[in-house]
Amino acid sequence: MSGDHMSLGKTVVVLGGSIAGLCAAGALAPHFDEVVVLERDSLPADAEHRRGVPQSKHPHFLLNSGRRAISALFPGFEDDLIAAGGLHLMPSMDAAYLERTGWASRKQSSMTMVYSSRVLIERVLRDKVREVSNVAIREGVSVRGIQTAAGGTAQGKVSGVVFSTAAGDEERIDADLVVDAMGRGSSVSDWLVAAGWPAAPVQALDAKVTYTSRWYDLPAPEARPTSWWWQHLVIMPTQDKGDHPPEHEFLVNFFPIEGGRTIACMGSWGIDMPRTPDDFVASAERIRTPLFAAAMAECEPISDVHLTRSTGNKWRRYDRLPEVPSGIVFIGDAICAFNPFYAQGISSAAGSALTLRSHLQAAADSGRPLDQRFFKRFLAEQRKGLKVPWSMAMARDRGYECATGTETLPAWKRKILASMTWPAFNLITGAAREDAVVDEHFARVFNLDESLGDMMRSPRVLAGLVRFKVNSLLGRNKVPFGFDPQQDPPGTDWTPGVDSQPTEMAGVR
Incomplete structure (x- = not known):
């Protein structure tokens, strides 16, 4: 760590040890004597599910902005993730997409992604955090409240945390800074109101997204069907307005992860989803291409069916309070939670942590205190970063009749x-x-x-x-698309300049 880590204060406490909290710890460590992360769960040594992250059973896209932000906070993170089994793929070549009318054409592009399970991302991140000498993770503790002074006034400040240990003892930590990374169910907003601040306005839109996933072992590479040039399957919802089974409205992923496994996932807006293995398989057979159910049938199921429905978009607008509280920042779902379909959560949490790091660095360089102006500036900058994913989620979810919340449209x-x-x-x-x-x-x-x-x-x-x-x-498109969804997706590389165009154009509409 750099030698200036004493310049901004003695102790900082991070509430929550999931991805948002761990990223925050990486941003804080260079600037405080000690960073204490308080986590309710006992953290597994390996990549395992835990109660506090129910959504870990579903696919997680690590978007490039998030991948870069985490690697900036923890150099070597991406290499470690790949070394631990994450797959570095080019979606346009390694994924088969079923679009509006049929399969998309396969071609090379500039975009690559790392595929892995959420639990592996967390495990690699925890290992990185444990290498930082002044970060301590305390497990099995429940945060009970915050210590504050002059709540709601211009001098209002959060000054510490109250929590109970696994043994049931109550403890307090005085803190120069507290980070709320307790997720979409965080109680911190209620505690601030109880301490005298007005309630922060909340923007919300719940498009009733439900998704259901099951994990499978893939067949060994040599035992896979010869038509499987792809590693990832994406089936977009139909745009057909006619009569069709509800499954045609599903967004479907057959998502490859480490260890020769895959996550079969079906999601929808406002439709009841299958909860049992039999219903899961029956639903899969009604998807608008037979390939999804056929691919599942080639694999060995290794989990139950997992269903998640707490998927509303929710933004707590602390930046709009007349007097923002000093001594506290909010990272991840604790400030802005998204419909997980758009894969924005990890990346926006890591982006907020990176913003925090640059503001702390600026304060350390200029010798400015962490006063109310600091927290106002940080919230304003964080708002800019959150606006991008928020407006993308709104652009889709506001179109659904089943959506409820403050952001619904006439x-x-x-x-x-x-x-x-x-x-x-x-x-x-x-x-x-x-x-x-x-x-x-x-x-x-x-x-x-x-x-x-x-x-x-x-x-x-x-x-x-x-x-x-x-x-x-004019009928002059260069790259064909809309290959018959009842057939296997064609593996031809349609990259301009690559000489592998087939003469056979059957099944193209």
Whole structure:
């Protein structure tokens, strides 16, 4: 650690030892004598599920912005994740996508991703944190409250934490800084109100997303069907307005993870999902391609069916309080929780931790105290970072009739949004197939490196979209798509300039 780690104070306490809390500990360690992480669960030595992270049973995409942020906080993280079994893949070559009309064409792109289970990401991160000499993780403790002074006034400050140990003893820690990383169910907002601050306004939108997953052992590589050029299957919801089974509305992943395993996952907006192994298999057989159920049948189930439905988007707007509390920051779901479908949680938590690190560094360099101005500035900067994933989640979830919360739209607006969402998505993904610049911008938006608004303000992107639309109308598209979903996805590499175009175009619409 750098030698300046005493410059901002003696003790900082992080509430919660999951990804957000561990990332925060990495940001804090250079600037305080000791960082104490309080975690309710007993943390497993290996990559195992624990009660405090029920969503660990489902697929977790580690987006590039999150991958970079965690690697900036903990150098070597990505290499360690891959060494522990994470898979470094290029989705456009290693994933088969079933889009609106059929299978997408396979081609090379600039975007790569690391695939692994959530529990492996946490285990590698815990190992990195344990290498930092001034971070201590205390397990099996329950945080009971916070110590405060002058709550709600300009001098209002959080000054410590009260918690009980596994043995039931109550302890207190005085802290120069407290980090709330207690997730979407955090009680800190209630404790602040009890201490005299007004309730922070909350923005919320729950699109009734439910998802259900089951883990499988893949067959050995040599025993897999010859048609399996892919490692990841993605089946998008149908856009067909006619009669079809509810399963056609599902978003489906067959998601590869470490150890020769895969997670079969089905999710939906507002539809009852299967909870038993028999119902899970029966549902899989009604998905709009037979490949998902067929792939599951080649594998050995190794878990029960896991269902999650606490998936609403929720943003606690501490930045809007007339007097923001000093002595506390909020990271991860404790401040802004997202519908997990869009894979934004880990990356935005790691991004917030990186923002915290740069603000602490600036305070250390200038010798400024961690006063109310510091916390106001941090919240304002964090808000900018959270706005990008938040607006992406809103763009989709506001279109659903079943959505509830403060951010719902009047019926007429919702209908317009719902009618525009898919055509816009189809236009962008279609143009990205044929235009490297649109493809690169879309990858940046998907990875939270750019906002959708910025992408749509780029003259070059707009030109690419118009060109694609005109070519489509004239029947001049270069890359075929819409291969028959009842057949296996074709493995041909359609990258421009790669000479493997087949003459056979059967099954293309």
